[in-house]
Amino acid sequence: MYRSHYSKEISKTEYNSTVTVSGWVEDIRNLGSIAFLILRDKKGTLQLTILKKKTPELFERLISLPRESVISVQGLCKENEKVRNGYEILPDSVDILSIAETPLPLGVVDKVEADFDTRLDNRIIDLRKPEVQAIFKIRSAVLAAAHEYLRSQHFLEVHTPKIIASSSEGGTDMFKLRYFEKEAFLAQSPQLYKQSLMATGLDRVYEIAWYFRAEEHNTRRHLNESTAVDIEMAFIQDEEDVMQILEHLVHAMWKRASECREELDILKKTVTIPTLPFIKVPYDDVVDKIQQQHSPIQWGVDLSTEDERLLGDIMKKDGIDFYFITKYPLESKPFYTMPDKEKYSRGFDLECKGVEVSSGSQRIHDVALLIERLKACGLDPKDFDAYLKAFRYGMPPHGGFGFGIERFLMELLDLNNIRECILFPRDRSRLTP
Numbered sequence: 001m002y003r004s005h006y007s008k009e010i011s012k013t014e015y016n017s018t019v020t021v022s023g024w025v026e027d028i029r030n031l032g033s034i035a036f037l038i039l040r041d042k043k044g045t046l047q048l049t050i051l052k053k054k055t056p057e058l059f060e061r062l063i064s065l066p067r068e069s070v071i072s073v074q075g076l077c078k079e080n081e082k083v084r085n086g087y088e089i090l091p092d093s094v095d096i097l098s099i100a101e102t103p104l105p106l107g108v109v110d111k112v113e114a115d116f117d118t119r120l121d122n123r124i125i126d127l128r129k130p131e132v133q134a135i136f137k138i139r140s141a142v143l144a145a146a147h148e149y150l151r152s153q154h155f156l157e158v159h160t161p162k163i164i165a166s167s168s169e170g171g172t173d174m175f176k177l178r179y180f181e182k183e184a185f186l187a188q189s190p191q192l193y194k195q196s197l198m199a200t201g202l203d204r205v206y207e208i209a210w211y212f213r214a215e216e217h218n219t220r221r222h223l224n225e226s227t228a229v230d231i232e233m234a235f236i237q238d239e240e241d242v243m244q245i246l247e248h249l250v251h252a253m254w255k256r257a258s259e260c261r262e263e264l265d266i267l268k269k270t271v272t273i274p275t276l277p278f279i280k281v282p283y284d285d286v287v288d289k290i291q292q293q294h295s296p297i298q299w300g301v302d303l304s305t306e307d308e309r310l311l312g313d314i315m316k317k318d319g320i321d322f323y324f325i326t327k328y329p330l331e332s333k334p335f336y337t338m339p340d341k342e343k344y345s346r347g348f349d350l351e352c353k354g355v356e357v358s359s360g361s362q363r364i365h366d367v368a369l370l371i372e373r374l375k376a377c378g379l380d381p382k383d384f385d386a387y388l389k390a391f392r393y394g395m396p397p398h399g400g401f402g403f404g405i406e407r408f409l410m411e412l413l414d415l416n417n418i419r420e421c422i423l424f425p426r427d428r429s430r431l432t433p
């Protein structure tokens with residue numbers, strides 16, 4: 001039996017006993033009569049100390065192994081204060097499970113950082129690095145917190161189709177595909193389905209799933225395949241009810257991240273839990289603030305990346321990382337957004353340090369108004385028949401948001417490229433691995 005995952009957790013009670021450990025050969029230092037082999041698994045590294053005189057055959061087999069080969073070793077665990085984790089293992093026998101080819105396309109412990117494309121081209125090796133694994137361990141922890149928080153608020157987890165017949169967001173950023181004799185699309189978001197569910201009595205739903213967006217631009221904060229937490233809730237008063245769920249969700253996830261001490265230490269990051277409630281800045285005030293920085297922003301349009309950054313800097317000066325932008329102009333929001341007064345909407349964004357991490361709104365629940373807005377946005381209501389049906393037979397007021405997981409992680413950990421936060425990124429030029 002292999003003890004494969006707990007090398008670092010060898011306890012003092014195991015000193016002076018025989019243990020089995022398995023992992024990847026990270027490094028070998030051969031000093032002639034003695035050799036040190038560093039073995040790694042997901043918990044960390046340990047040292048094998050091999051004495052040539054004591055086990056000559058084993059010595060030869062181990063020192064000739066290429067780095068990153070996989071072995072399982074049985075040996076005596078001995079306390080040794082000079083070794084980093086307080087013990088070493090003197091092997092008696094070894095099973096060589098897999099010999100790595102040489103040269104390695106990417107080093108795991110190289111001092112010089114490889115360029116990002118080389119890292120992504122060799123992602124399975126890149127993922128062996130503790131600092132890369134730490135990101136995905138934190139990702140898993142914050143998603144567990146998201147599930148727990150949303151379930152505690154009586155949200156039901158659902159999964160909606162990703163192959164769909166019409167655009168979910170309007171616009172042209174859709175991946176087309178052939179669906180037997182028909183044309184279909186990959187879902188840009190679960191928007192149409194999560195809203196439709198509000199007509200069923202399942203009045204609070206959430207989905208953690210994929211967005212597919214055929215956006216042509218290749219930026220540090222866009223992916224063509226990304227993941228998000230989406231919610232939809234019925235019987236709301238207005239968008240304030242939705243924002244309240246969002247800020248508590250973010251708080252729960254951020255707090256959980258702050259508890260990932262080992263991973264944060266590896267990444268050399270500290271995470272300060274934000275205080276609630278998040279500040280709300282109406283769109284009109286945002287435009288004023290940005291114009292004061294001499295940006296040519298026009299009222300009515302969505303914020304550019306540069307405008308978002310400028311606003312992030314302004315808020316940072318007051319020590320604010322998270323803030324909502326509320327009361328967006330109707331013309332800058334998707335067709336399903338509830339209008340508010342003449343030219344405004346009940347749409348909002350949540351920004352973190354100058355980057356949009358979520359957007360949401362109260363939705364239109366009146367079918368006549370929805371058809372009017374579809375037309376005003378240049379869309380053909382016929383293409384939305386199945387969606388509109390959900391509004392014809394009793395639809396309560398409702399709202400929701402979409403919250404990008406990679407965007408959130410990127411800001412949480414101050415990483416400068418969103419691709420760091422997804423295992424195998426898809427962008428304009430990358431389709432493998």
Ligand code: AMO
Nearest residue numbers: 189191222223226357358359360400401402404407
């Ligand atoms: P929106 O299009 O703003 O809203 O998307 C919601 C959130 O998803 C993330 N996101 C992305 N992350 C990485 N790469 C991308 N290309 C990308 N596109 C979006 C962002 C963004 O804030 N249906 C609405 C949500 C709603 O109203 O419920 C929607 O999809 O973090």
